[in-house]
Amino acid sequence: MFKSLLAKIRQVMYKMGIVKGIQKLTDKREIPVNDEMYNLIDVWKAVYAGYYKDWHDTSYMTVNGKKQRKRASMKMGKVAAQKMATLIFNEKCEINISDTKLEETIKDILKTNKFNREFRRYLEYGFALGGMVMKAYFENNQIKVSYTTADCFIPLAWDNFRITEGVFVSTFRKGEKRYTHLEWHIWEEGNYIVRNELYESSHDHELGVKVSLDTHFKELSEEITFHEIEKTIFVYFKPNIANNFDTNSPMGISIFANALDTLKSLDIAFDSFQREFALGKKRIIVPTSAIKTVVDPQSGTMQRYFDSDDEVYEAMNIGDMDAEKIHDISVELRVTDHVAAINALLNIFAMQVGFNAGTFTFDGVGVKTATEVVSENSETFRTKQDHETNVEAAIQELVEAIVEIADTFNVFPRPADYEVSVAFDDSIAEDQSAEITKQIQLVTNGLNSKVRAIMKIHGLTEQEAEELLVKIKEEQATVLTESIDMFGMGGKTPVKKKEGEQK
Template sequence: MFQRIITALKRGLVKIGLLKEIEKITGLKDVSINEEMFQKIEVWKALYKGYYSEWHDVQYQTIDGPKQRKMLTLNMAKTSASEMASLVYNEKCEISIDNETVSDFINSVFKQNKFDKKFQDYVEYMFAHGGMVIKPYVENDRIMLSFVTADCFIPISWRNDTIYEAVFPYEFKRRDKKYTHLEWHLWENGQYVIRNEVYESQNGTDLGIKVPLAEFFPNLEEEVRIDGLKQSLFAYFKPNVANNIDLQSPLGISIFANALDTLKAIDTAFDSFHREFRLGRKRIIVPAYAVKTVIDPDSGKALRYFDSTDETYEAFAFGDMDKSEFKDVSVELRVEEHIAAINALLNLFAMQTGFSSGTFTFDGQSMKTATEVISEQSKTFKSKQSHENIIEEALQELIDSIVAMGVLYGMINAPEEYEVTVSFDDSIAEDKGAEINQQTQLVAAGMQSKKRAIMKVQGVTEEEAQQILQEIIEEERRQSPDLNELRAQSALFGQEE
């Protein structure tokens, strides 16, 4: 009751201007971040969604005055993030733990959280936004996983790119006011501390003033202190791309962070490609009296404009053109030039985002990707492997956090040491032709058995390879005449003679 009164008093003081609101989260104690990073994240988010107002809102003049339209886009930000995510993590990836108890516990947690599906989605968000966080928590005696995008995670303390203190801001609205829930994860004198706070903003832009937590989250405690933990209860994932925006920041950057100019050029070319058909359609030159005239409000002079929505050009007073003459004008469309320009930009974009040249192509109807078969020496495969190294480390940290929470709440009796191995899907990087030729040469040189070669090329088990080999031998036997039968026939022919 007393706290509610204080809160009401604060609200009144803010209204009459005697108490100033906190303008930003950075105005709070212990938070020191580079705001440019979070401004960039907002740009990456907008491009990933396919609409960034500074690029895609196009202003132009018509006979009816200024107009605005939305530029068409290929949305390569979404395409590149999705493609890299599917290469790095898919349903064929396996997480193995050498301890059966821990393995069963982690599998049950992942299953009840639908981990594989959600993780694939958030890996894509990670490549687009520059990072993401998975945060385990306990609800109804079960460990749940909270997936957090890059814009809802602010690091506070880190060491060698390992973040161990952070704050998670979450905005929500009630009636006409905006509220911000801050969840702090801190270390104090060897204790792990989780604090929850809620701030109310009067104008919707500032962080505002602190209000009672119980009013919005009655089941949350304002502060929880945990003893015995060795690591933070969250895992941060980011692309393996060096941060050249803030060299001191532990945060990651989007895979297309250094390709923004190219992204804009691609959308400009793609928009121009579609406008080519609209503005380049057949038109007719007509006498001036057949075209609309508008009065300039400044000079009072009559002006005539070419309006892209009109079907006619104005016939200006030039040459000996008859006043009643109509001329058909057919404009040559630059289709091939546009397609060539878009593909040249796509190759540049692929190089800037870690893909091999030719990964993305535009044929005039749709955008296609060519990552079905990738050489192990290609740029795409090398980028894939570099991202996997970072993701594997973060997955190990996540599993350690889940196990630590399980031990804390008595859900599991886990050993102090266990090994986590992540097997990513590398089948997409197989060059089948080269692999077959290599195995054939090894068999011919006596350095590889046929069974092992079948296992390697076809990706089958030893038993399946043995069965395939037996079938091959049987087929060869049926196709080749029996040696004894040939000898018998030879002897018979000799007797007849």
């Protein structure tokens, strides 16, 4: 989509004064828009969908000439992105905030916005396309969260930590007209500015002319200036992988960006596996004379020796010596060879994406993913932890964006200080019990504090761990008291009477 729109959007930026005196947007280094990155996103998106024209439209020769067909796809781009997103974020993940009241409020807002479901879905898109964007905004007296894929967002400025300015691009059709909505998020003189523009076109590949927002967005303002906002209210998430296609770009890359050759080979092998059954079907060659109709001398009806509708039989003119001979030309299917080749390619793909070898296996029916637990030293677990760093940072920034919106629209006051952490589901690691044992040994040998051990085991903040430790000590003291009373040690010790003494 951006390949055709970027040139037009550059003109809009020029008129707005964001770009001055340049022919191409990429000539200005402060604005990190690279056409090639969006071309790559188009490729990743096509591979994720399972149909990339350059791979899957193929030709072959027949006796009647050249034919076209669509090559079969294993859709491993989708499988890998889904697997990674599921490993990292699921219903067992918890967002913890040191400010208890703020934590309850944030969790209510996220629950209202169906965060667990939507974030998990867009996280998969982010792994496939190299990024995704979350945005907090205020509408109908509620704080809401929206999501955008990497192909619908243009970064304008960034620092070492995050993208600070950008353009959200959305398109839709009404009748024969195509509309493009541009939402600019920029900083000017310390103020956070949101500008909205709507363009109308009769063609899909043109930005068109600017029209009034009232055409479709009657309640949308052309420009909103926020004086109180201190931080950007959108969050750009990208996989924790270095961008080796454009090292100057703040944009991320797909988790399978460097495995495209392997994905292409997988689809070629899988397509060949499917066609093995179609092209290797049983065929029996019979003489042309054998399929001719003959008259039954008793009934007088016309009959054939072979069923002419049976696709197994092929009629051919055979030499005199073999005129009466039937030839079975069935070939042996190379199923085992194909399965072995596909599994070898799957192991290469798993390595390139960051999974253990054997994560994906093909059994001749379909692809299966490993479900067993893995060691903390495994490649899958290390990759999972790498991406969790960026996921946690994105969630922390989203909480900050929600607080900014809440404070601006007087939903609730901005807390003076708070800490956000995410407890991820590490149940795929070979044993949570092994981690618990490890922490107990460290505490016992004086190599770690109980608070730090609790933080590691439960994924809590330091304050939450300290509170939990206090509760544990209180419960242990209560249990000890109850145990003493149970054995009669809480009162006077009973004296055993000697024989002959009165009780």
